[in-house]
Amino acid sequence: MYRYDEYDHALVKDRVAQFRRQVARRLSGELSEEQFRPLRLMNGLYLQLHAYMLRVAIPYGTLDSRQMRKLAYIARRYDKGYGHFTTRQNIQYNWPRLEETPDILAELAEVEMHAIQTSGNCIRNTTSDPFAGAAADEIEDPRVWCEIVRQWSTLHPEFSFLPRKFKIAITGSEHDRAAVKIHDIGLLMKRDASGGVGFEVIVGGGLGRTPFIGRTIRDFLPKEDLLSYLEAILRTYNLLGRRDNKYKARIKVTLHETGAEEFARLVEAEWEAIRDSALKLPKEEVDRIAAHFEPPAFRALDSESPTTDARAARDPGFASWVRHNTVAHKAPGYAIVNISLKPVGLPPGDATAEQMDVVADLADEASFGEIRVTHGQNLVLPHVERERLSEVYDRLLAAELGTANVGLLSDIICCPGLDYCTLANARSIPIATEISKRFADQRRLDEVGDLQIKVSGCINACGHHHVGHIGILGVDRKGVEHYQIQLGGSATEDAALGKILGRGFSADEVVDVVEKLVSIYLDLREGDERFIDTWRRVGQGPFKEGVYDAA
Amino acid sequence: MGQVVIASRLSDGRVVFLRASADAVRPVEWVLELDAAEVAAGDERAAELLALGEADAETHQSVIDVYRIDVEEVDGCLRPTRFRERIRCCGPTVRPDLGKQAVRGGHADVSL
Numbered sequence: 001m002y003r004y005d006e007y008d009h010a011l012v013k014d015r016v017a018q019f020r021r022q023v024a025r026r027l028s029g030e031l032s033e034e035q036f037r038p039l040r041l042m043n044g045l046y047l048q049l050h051a052y053m054l055r056v057a058i059p060y061g062t063l064d065s066r067q068m069r070k071l072a073y074i075a076r077r078y079d080k081g082y083g084h085f086t087t088r089q090n091i092q093y094n095w096p097r098l099e100e101t102p103d104i105l106a107e108l109a110e111v112e113m114h115a116i117q118t119s120g121n122c123i124r125n126t127t128s129d130p131f132a133g134a135a136a137d138e139i140e141d142p143r144v145w146c147e148i149v150r151q152w153s154t155l156h157p158e159f160s161f162l163p164r165k166f167k168i169a170i171t172g173s174e175h176d177r178a179a180v181k182i183h184d185i186g187l188l189m190k191r192d193a194s195g196g197v198g199f200e201v202i203v204g205g206g207l208g209r210t211p212f213i214g215r216t217i218r219d220f221l222p223k224e225d226l227l228s229y230l231e232a233i234l235r236t237y238n239l240l241g242r243r244d245n246k247y248k249a250r251i252k253v254t255l256h257e258t259g260a261e262e263f264a265r266l267v268e269a270e271w272e273a274i275r276d277s278a279l280k281l282p283k284e285e286v287d288r289i290a291a292h293f294e295p296p297a298f299r300a301l302d303s304e305s306p307t308t309d310a311r312a313a314r315d316p317g318f319a320s321w322v323r324h325n326t327v328a329h330k331a332p333g334y335a336i337v338n339i340s341l342k343p344v345g346l347p348p349g350d351a352t353a354e355q356m357d358v359v360a361d362l363a364d365e366a367s368f369g370e371i372r373v374t375h376g377q378n379l380v381l382p383h384v385e386r387e388r389l390s391e392v393y394d395r396l397l398a399a400e401l402g403t404a405n406v407g408l409l410s411d412i413i414c415c416p417g418l419d420y421c422t423l424a425n426a427r428s429i430p431i432a433t434e435i436s437k438r439f440a441d442q443r444r445l446d447e448v449g450d451l452q453i454k455v456s457g458c459i460n461a462c463g464h465h466h467v468g469h470i471g472i473l474g475v476d477r478k479g480v481e482h483y484q485i486q487l488g489g490s491a492t493e494d495a496a497l498g499k500i501l502g503r504g505f506s507a508d509e510v511v512d513v514v515e516k517l518v519s520i521y522l523d524l525r526e527g528d529e530r531f532i533d534t535w536r537r538v539g540q541g542p543f544k545e546g547v548y549d550a551a
Numbered sequence: 552m553g554q555v556v557i558a559s560r561l562s563d564g565r566v567v568f569l570r571a572s573a574d575a576v577r578p579v580e581w582v583l584e585l586d587a588a589e590v591a592a593g594d595e596r597a598a599e600l601l602a603l604g605e606a607d608a609e610t611h612q613s614v615i616d617v618y619r620i621d622v623e624e625v626d627g628c629l630r631p632t633r634f635r636e637r638i639r640c641c642g643p644t645v646r647p648d649l650g651k652q653a654v655r656g657g658h659a660d661v662s663l
């Protein structure tokens with residue numbers, strides 16, 4: 001993976017020293033809160049309901065064991081023993097002290113991490129396919145391009161004060177595991193007719209109060225031209241984007257108001273002027289960065305894995321885990337292992353310091369030291385020998401990390417909601433935990449199959465409810481928590497926004513409604529249809545009738 | 552029943568409440584326990600407390616985000632009437648081991 005060079009080190013260290021001075025001046029009263037607030041936000045420090053919250057960037061969701069151990073150490077030493085992995089592949093600490101934040105940032109800098117650009121109207125951490133460098137269907141490792149974007153966008157002077165925050169996602173295969181169509185810019189790697197590698201450029205996706213699925217403004221962009229094209233998009237947006245109204249400032253609104261065709265035309269015109277500038281990356285520079293992402297030294301393995309198969313034949317729990325939590329790897333005899341952070345009854349995405357240490361140890365012993373964070377709020381050991389799955393599973397189970405539910409109903413994406421977040425209207429975590437308890441039975445989970453539930457505690461949609469097969473949105477109805485349900489959303493290459501089912505429900509009713517929706521699906525299912533397939537075939541009608549007529 | 556002035560402590564972000572004191576120099580204390588806060592019975596006193604809190608925040612720069620909340624008394628303990636403030640005064644409902652509730656108990660009233 002990428003290692004900092006002297007510029008990266010100097011930049012991050014300077015930033016820590018600068019923030020240390022700013023915090024000291026704030027604590028002495030020399031700076032007012034009004035002056036200090038933007039400074040702390042620029043360093044990822046928010047104020048939430050119970051305490052400050054520190055958001056630490058995990059660039060494109062890739063980290064190594066040493067970094068994971070540091071995250072565990074910070075959780076233990078400076079926080080309350082846990083961290084929360086987010087849909088942006090970052091980690092959030094819920095209880096850091098302002099006084100100690102410079103020390104935390106200094107600890108992070110030691111392992112080449114920071115909290116820069118995790119807040120504010122700038123280009124945020126670029127997210128990517130968590131299986132990058134491992135996926136069997138990958139064209140090229142997208143992290144090379146994520147890293148190039150990271151270097152280009154870090155403290156970019158022209159794009160440090162955009163109309164609004166800006167999120168880019170890049171995948172390395174045509175199968176989208178990074179939800180690129182709900183990002184300000186989504187880049188889907190593909191080949192053109194002559195076999196050249198490039199990206200489909202998708203712009204203006206986003207959730208929140210005005211959700212949009214992104215629109216393709218260019219079918220194929222040769223990869224060498226990525227930076228100049230991104231710069232052209234950002235420039236066009238920076239000029240056109242609305243600064244008069246926060247709710248209309250995202251590029252999705254700009255695109256909608258300008259029209260995708262006109263927006264594309266403006267971008268292309270800008271691009272013509274700069275495409276052969278210094279932003280056109282020389283091959284040596286791309287190669288230099290790509291060298292950081294060279295695959296590890298995979299052993300030449302047999303594709304058979306008798307130990308794993310034998311255990312799967314006698315241990316149904318293990319068989320479920322292999323089936324749901326492991327994915328085909330590009331190297332024969334290897335597997336990608338998903339570690340579920342969705343145990344029954346516990347907050348989605350949370351991991352204790354001890355669990356982080358276990359994952360770091362396993363990464364060292366069985367995955368070339370590599371770890372990934374998924375936008376689905378799980379972790380990944382990207383390169384595990386199939387013959388060692390049994391051993392890895394046992395270790396995960398012992399650390400309560402062995403839940404076999406990745407991609408299933410209880411693998412719920414869920415924002416912090418009113419349990420932590422100042423902006424929330426309702427709690428989201430208890431909705432997720434109650435659903436997971438209701439569907440705790442593995443056989444039932446297996447039977448229901450692929451079903452994505454996503455829960456947000458307010459319209460900002462950090463829990464991606466618009467693109468859940470079942471999306472749940474918490475609202476405040478006269479001071480009481482209330483939940484709206486929508487169906488039919490999707491966050492992958494067939495991205496779609498869900499449709500609201502009808503009137504909302506009280507907190508106590510939500511789990512029953514989910515159960516009802518699932519049973520309607522099971523009744524209507526044909527063949528091996530997933531929930532979303534059945535919904536697409538039969539439409540909202542039968543679900544709506546089933547839920548409301550019964551009531 | 553009345554109102555209490557609430558804020559976040561600058562140094563660590565913890566939720567604190569205002570208690571007026573007799574100290575002539577700094578007539579305000581910020582306490583961690585809701586039950587130790589001063590409850591203003593009427594609107595006039597509540598406005599006074601808020602003004603005291605804001606002035607103290609300005610002068611001493613030890614708290615931020617000062618505002619008033621409505622509270623009622625339940626079983627001899629104070630409890631905010633708004634759900635959001637109840638969570639602020641207790642801690643995350645999903646982690647009863649964390650936040651003020653870990654010391655004070657509570658949240659029986661906000662279970663799902």
Ligand code: SF4
Pocket residue numbers: 415416417418421422423424425456457458459460461462463
């Ligand atoms: S969706 Fe709303 S409640 Fe949830 S984390 Fe985002 S802002 Fe907070």
